[in-house]
Amino acid sequence: xxxxxxxxxxxxxxxxxxxxxxxxxxxxxxxxxxxxxxxxxxxxxxxxxxxxxxxxxxxxxxxxxxxxxxxxxxxxxxxxxxxxxxxxxxxxxxxxxxxxxxxxxxxxxxxxxxxxxxxxxxxxxxxxxxxxxxxxxxxxxxxxxxxxxxxxxxxxxxxxxxxxxxxxxxxxxxxxxxxxxxxxxxxxxxxxxxxxxxxxxxxxxxxxxxxx
Amino acid sequence: xxxxxxxxxxxxxxxxxxxxxxxxxxxxxxxxxxxxxxxxxxxxxxxxxxxxxxxxxxxxxxxxxxxxxxxxxxxxxxxxxxxxxxxxxxxxxxxxxxxxxxxxxxxxxxxxxxxxxxxxxxxxxxxxxxxxxxxxxxxxxxxxxxxxxxxxxxxxxxxxxxxxxxxxxxxxxxxxxxxxxxxxxxxxxxxxxxxxxxxxxxxxxxxxxxxxxxxxxxxxxxxx
Numbered sequence: 001x002x003x004x005x006x007x008x009x010x011x012x013x014x015x016x017x018x019x020x021x022x023x024x025x026x027x028x029x030x031x032x033x034x035x036x037x038x039x040x041x042x043x044x045x046x047x048x049x050x051x052x053x054x055x056x057x058x059x060x061x062x063x064x065x066x067x068x069x070x071x072x073x074x075x076x077x078x079x080x081x082x083x084x085x086x087x088x089x090x091x092x093x094x095x096x097x098x099x100x101x102x103x104x105x106x107x108x109x110x111x112x113x114x115x116x117x118x119x120x121x122x123x124x125x126x127x128x129x130x131x132x133x134x135x136x137x138x139x140x141x142x143x144x145x146x147x148x149x150x151x152x153x154x155x156x157x158x159x160x161x162x163x164x165x166x167x168x169x170x171x172x173x174x175x176x177x178x179x180x181x182x183x184x185x186x187x188x189x190x191x192x193x194x195x196x197x198x199x200x201x202x203x204x205x206x207x208x209x210x211x212x
Numbered sequence: 213x214x215x216x217x218x219x220x221x222x223x224x225x226x227x228x229x230x231x232x233x234x235x236x237x238x239x240x241x242x243x244x245x246x247x248x249x250x251x252x253x254x255x256x257x258x259x260x261x262x263x264x265x266x267x268x269x270x271x272x273x274x275x276x277x278x279x280x281x282x283x284x285x286x287x288x289x290x291x292x293x294x295x296x297x298x299x300x301x302x303x304x305x306x307x308x309x310x311x312x313x314x315x316x317x318x319x320x321x322x323x324x325x326x327x328x329x330x331x332x333x334x335x336x337x338x339x340x341x342x343x344x345x346x347x348x349x350x351x352x353x354x355x356x357x358x359x360x361x362x363x364x365x366x367x368x369x370x371x372x373x374x375x376x377x378x379x380x381x382x383x384x385x386x387x388x389x390x391x392x393x394x395x396x397x398x399x400x401x402x403x404x405x406x407x408x409x410x411x412x413x414x415x416x417x418x419x420x421x422x423x424x425x426x427x428x429x430x431x432x433x434x435x436x
Contacts, residue, residue, distance in 0.1 A: 141300055148343040188297075193261060195309060
């Protein structure tokens, strides 16, 4: 399960404005970090699970989100146990899992374009700092879109290097991945421009002197 | 109409297109040539993605140098790799991207997205993550995204290179049905048999400019 996987639906969570969901996520994160109580972490975790089940998103979806994170949760909880005690480890694991599940719930029930539009509105205060919110929101959208592409490029390169007996070489994987990403970034910039993107008066047209 | 006037294009010291002058008035024009012949640079000049080092490129009288924005509204561009062209994570969001850039009213965006989805058999996939589409579906989405913007001309830069036979035929059919003027860069000679005109480039120069039969025969002899 990746953050960009929106699941179509018509329930209350889908109909809520994205800004409200993002605010709720920020508030929940702040609350859980500011109030380090096991009871609060446990109640929040259970409540988030209830939200999933109440919205028709079953245990399979929940497991799909938690499974890739189990190792990280175990490492974080193990460190807490070693440094403090078992209850502290349980609290941190529940807190992290609740936050992760809630963040995923937001992305599962919100289209990327709606979320980006909400972020663009929320980032209006960046304008006086000469930062264009439209550019920031497009960058976020591109990040969501290309996370899976990055994954498949890395897998392809790894496979190719394994075929050549270079599976242990980080450089043999990293260099071709970086080269392909740079080329891809160039192509994406062209594609965005070709589709009439104009965040202001700034343009990125090539003068034809530098591109291969 | 697309017109090139004394166009030369170079990257640093390397000249990739030399003194080209031509008018493209036909509905379907193909450009073929070996690797490094200047085909892709030629395509990129047509919607102002690149500006010529010398000379002028005119699209329906608009100069790509001075009227870049208007030119890009008139000339759609479909790239070789649809993965690098699909900007939004979900199919219908990506279709709407170009339309929002045109600042169309919400209702019209909705109507055009619906029409494009229906036309390319993507309606069932409207809320599908774009990265999970097949290669052919991705290329159709890329074409749909450009088509929805209703440009007068569409430039294709090797649109079938990465596709298998079935998807290649699907995309070829979609291209054949386009009402727009099409300029196609391709290595797929079979795809070009029904075109009105084929231009052969070699080392940045036009070495043949004819109907598909004679032009493709010339190209095959030259590449032999």
